Amino acid sequence: MSNEATLHGHSEVTTTHDVHHDEHHGHHHKETFITKYVFSQDHKMIAKQFLITGIIWAIIGGLFSVLFRLQLGYPDQSFPILEDILGKWAAGGKIQPEFYYALVTMHGTVLVFFVLTAGLSGTFANFLIPLQVGARDMASPFMNMLSYWFFFIASMVMISSLFVQTGPASGGWTSYPPLSALGDASEGSKVGMDLWLVSMALFVVSSLLGGLNYVSTILNMRTKGMSMTRMPLTVWALFFTAVLGILSFPVLFSGFILLLFDRHAGTSFYLSDIFLASTQKALPNEGGSAILYQHLFWFLGHPEVYIILLPAMGMVSEILSTNARKPIFGYMAMIASMFAICVLAFLVWAHHMFVTGLNPFLGSFFVLLTLLIAVPSAIKVFNWLTTIWRGNLRFTPAMLFSLGFVSMFISGGLTGIFVGNSTLDIHLHDTYFVIAHFHIVMGVASFFGMFAGVYHWFPKMYGRYLNNTLAYIHFWITLVGAYLIFWPMHYQGLAGVPRRYLDFSGWASFNQFDGLNRFISIVSIIVFATQLLFVFNFFYSIFKGRRVTTQNPWGSATLEWTTPIRPGHGNWDGEIPEVHRWAYDYGKDGREFISQTEPVGANESKH
Amino acid sequence: MNTEAVVMDQRKRIHPSKFMLWVAIGSIIMMFAGLTSAYVVKRSLPGWATFEMPALFWYSTAVLVLSSITMQLGLQAFRQRERSKYRLIMGITTLLGLLFVTLQWNGFNQLWASGITFAGAGAGQFLYIIAGLHAFHVIGGMVALIIMFLRALSKKRRNYDVVPVEVMATYWHFVDLLWVYLMVFFLLMQ
Numbered sequence: 001m002s003n004e005a006t007l008h009g010h011s012e013v014t015t016t017h018d019v020h021h022d023e024h025h026g027h028h029h030k031e032t033f034i035t036k037y038v039f040s041q042d043h044k045m046i047a048k049q050f051l052i053t054g055i056i057w058a059i060i061g062g063l064f065s066v067l068f069r070l071q072l073g074y075p076d077q078s079f080p081i082l083e084d085i086l087g088k089w090a091a092g093g094k095i096q097p098e099f100y101y102a103l104v105t106m107h108g109t110v111l112v113f114f115v116l117t118a119g120l121s122g123t124f125a126n127f128l129i130p131l132q133v134g135a136r137d138m139a140s141p142f143m144n145m146l147s148y149w150f151f152f153i154a155s156m157v158m159i160s161s162l163f164v165q166t167g168p169a170s171g172g173w174t175s176y177p178p179l180s181a182l183g184d185a186s187e188g189s190k191v192g193m194d195l196w197l198v199s200m201a202l203f204v205v206s207s208l209l210g211g212l213n214y215v216s217t218i219l220n221m222r223t224k225g226m227s228m229t230r231m232p233l234t235v236w237a238l239f240f241t242a243v244l245g246i247l248s249f250p251v252l253f254s255g256f257i258l259l260l261f262d263r264h265a266g267t268s269f270y271l272s273d274i275f276l277a278s279t280q281k282a283l284p285n286e287g288g289s290a291i292l293y294q295h296l297f298w299f300l301g302h303p304e305v306y307i308i309l310l311p312a313m314g315m316v317s318e319i320l321s322t323n324a325r326k327p328i329f330g331y332m333a334m335i336a337s338m339f340a341i342c343v344l345a346f347l348v349w350a351h352h353m354f355v356t357g358l359n360p361f362l363g364s365f366f367v368l369l370t371l372l373i374a375v376p377s378a379i380k381v382f383n384w385l386t387t388i389w390r391g392n393l394r395f396t397p398a399m400l401f402s403l404g405f406v407s408m409f410i411s412g413g414l415t416g417i418f419v420g421n422s423t424l425d426i427h428l429h430d431t432y433f434v435i436a437h438f439h440i441v442m443g444v445a446s447f448f449g450m451f452a453g454v455y456h457w458f459p460k461m462y463g464r465y466l467n468n469t470l471a472y473i474h475f476w477i478t479l480v481g482a483y484l485i486f487w488p489m490h491y492q493g494l495a496g497v498p499r500r501y502l503d504f505s506g507w508a509s510f511n512q513f514d515g516l517n518r519f520i521s522i523v524s525i526i527v528f529a530t531q532l533l534f535v536f537n538f539f540y541s542i543f544k545g546r547r548v549t550t551q552n553p554w555g556s557a558t559l560e561w562t563t564p565i566r567p568g569h570g571n572w573d574g575e576i577p578e579v580h581r582w583a584y585d586y587g588k589d590g591r592e593f594i595s596q597t598e599p600v601g602a603n604e605s606k607h
Numbered sequence: 608m609n610t611e612a613v614v615m616d617q618r619k620r621i622h623p624s625k626f627m628l629w630v631a632i633g634s635i636i637m638m639f640a641g642l643t644s645a646y647v648v649k650r651s652l653p654g655w656a657t658f659e660m661p662a663l664f665w666y667s668t669a670v671l672v673l674s675s676i677t678m679q680l681g682l683q684a685f686r687q688r689e690r691s692k693y694r695l696i697m698g699i700t701t702l703l704g705l706l707f708v709t710l711q712w713n714g715f716n717q718l719w720a721s722g723i724t725f726a727g728a729g730a731g732q733f734l735y736i737i738a739g740l741h742a743f744h745v746i747g748g749m750v751a752l753i754i755m756f757l758r759a760l761s762k763k764r765r766n767y768d769v770v771p772v773e774v775m776a777t778y779w780h781f782v783d784l785l786w787v788y789l790m791v792f793f794l795l796m797q
Contacts, residue, residue: 269728
């Protein structure tokens with residue numbers, strides 16, 4: 001198999017060719033631009049494809065938030081430039097109500113699914129799983145390639161929905177019926193909604209193809225000696241993420257199928273007793289239940305939160321340990337808590353539905369199960385803190401973002417205890433408190449995990465470093481900015497400011513927040529601009545960054561740093577290394593770190 | 608990098624393709640679990656309508672079960688390297704699959720003619736969607752079967768790798784069992 005690794009013609013060419021040739025791998029001998037960069041089956045290239053597509057989506061999704069923050073901060077002013085760019089959607093330089101809803105919907109959809117699901121776990125599961133478990137590639141590289149291209153087509157369909165005359169879907173990222181089921185109900189429920197559903201269905205296919213591969217690679221393709229309990233926590237986290245996706249996305253798919261039938265075939269799964277104001281007509285649909293959709297949606301929707309968060313948790317564990325030069329604290333407890341989160345993720349979906357008329361008795365069970373998640377979460381936080389406790393900390397950008405992740409996870413997690421209560425939820429639901437909670441704990445925290453991952457593994461991906469100065473600017477402005485944006489929203493939420501409103505100027509009790517809203521909007525523009533700085537750093541460094549000259553720049557114990565600086569398809573030039581120990585032997589027996597590939601010495605102390 | 612070579616390279620556990628199929632089966636089960644749970648929830652709401660199960664669905668069930676048996680015989684023939692028998696049986700299995708889908712289609716038509724259309728949201732509407740999705744899974748299996756059948760015809764290349772056949776058989780038995788389960792579900796949960 002070693003011939004595969006030599007294809008890229010770099011210096012570490014080996015000449016041994018394996019005898020197990022079969023007819024299948026003829027195409028590996030000649031790599032064209034198309035097979036190397038476009039229809040690549042190399043997991044590392046697919047990871048980069050996911051990452052770059054995710055970055056483009058993040059810019060689009062972030063820009064949407066800047067646009068609607070402009071409206072929320074300056075509801076009485078007009079920006080003629082918006083009309084020049086957006087046409088009728090910003091007639092007179094003001095964001096139109098329909099467009100505002102479209103922006104909010106697309107911001108949520110894009111960031112939750114296209115950036116923090118595909119962009120995050122798509123990138124790092126593809127990149128890290130084979131490298132860290134010691135495999136030459138995924139179990140099925142072809143399916144892996146398909147996974148990216150389904151994501152790409154889903155992206156294209158979603159992008160195209162931005163350009164249809166009636167605009168993209170605008171019923172919120174959850175797309176609740178009846179609004180999403182009735183084309184006559186709003187502009188955004190017309191063709192934009194169909195494109196949204198098609199795109200999401202393709203996205204589900206992409207996630208499933210990817211998830212199948214991740215699970216099967218982790219369970220079947222580990223190198224010799226790599227027992228499950230020797231795997232880095234990144235791989236464990238990505239494993240649980242994939243399992244969550246495999247079990248929950250199909251249910252979302254079922255929900256979408258029923259919704260499509262309600263939209264186009266005249267069934268009434270979600271529809272009942274509706275009089276439509278826009279057409280002045282009573283609809284014939286009877287017996288449907290909109291709550292049914294919510295159950296199906298949130299059965300995915302809640303695990304989805306952990307699909308977003310777990311990869312970040314895994315990477316942060318790895319980066320904290322590496323840069324604290326200390327073994328991870330409570331390795332087994334980390335795995336157990338991730339497992340607990342994974343199980344509980346499936347049992348709490350109805351906490352999104354406390355005020356929909358859910359039986360309060362049933363609600364109390366969901367409160368209990370929801371608050372139970374605090375236990376594994378607290379274990380994880382405790383373990384991260386004890387990992388860095390008295391460590392020999394190296395404040396690399398990746399380390400800073402990991403610390404930022406822990407900070408965000410604590411701040412956002414604590415408010416989870418508030419909104420997880422069905423009684424408090426009567427007041428807090430659909431207010432800015434919820435917005436603040438999930439943006440900090442899921443959105444910003446996962447972004448921090450993703451940034452940490454990019455800064456940490458960029459040298460492995462591209463053989464170059466990202467610029468550190470830009471990275472530090474990026475980190476501090478993002479950290480401070482994220483708190484400045486979302487912290488005040490808690491107060492707004494407690495005061496009862498509802499989410500999804502275009503304009504509060506007619507609402508005297510909320511006028512006190514005008515200045516605050518303006519402040520939040522200004523900060524979000526600054527933070528958005530800082531992210532563009534990161535994007536610049538990313539693309540500039542791919543071509544012009546400082547070259548990596550050592551195989552293991554961070555002094556890390558895991559397997560990916562035993563590959564050549566720029567690994568070819570196949571990852572290792574010779575044999576795949578054998579693993580003799582866990583991934584976290586840092587500062588042991590007076591040595592800074594011991595690679596997983598080093599056999600356990602005779603006089604070595606036990607960990 | 609192809610799967611076989613990678614597997615040779617590393618310690619051998621369950622074959623990755625087979626394992627992946629099992630995980631995929633888990634995923635498919637979740638999709639149908641979602642739909643059947645929706646059915647159960649919906650059943651307790653006002654306006655629930657039931658239907659008379661057309662007799663054709665009994666025949667189609669029998670056909671699918673029969674095709675599962677032939678699939679197993681085909682797998683045996685392949686293992687014993689009886690190529691012509693294997694080809695014949697795989698052909699028969701594919702035809703039985705086709706017969707199943709046709710019977711399902713006719714069953715739908717019968718149901719439709721009896722007044723159960725897409726209007727409403729009772730057991731009938733769920734049947735169209737659930738059985739329809741199941742039929743798509745059978746059709747997917749048939750496409751794979753046809754490809755394997757054509758491969759078995761090729762004189763140039765003789766393939767004795769049993770893994771694809773086993774994967775195919777497992778999937779086929781799965782869609783068969785799934786249908787039997789759905790049939791029982793529809794009969795009991797009317």
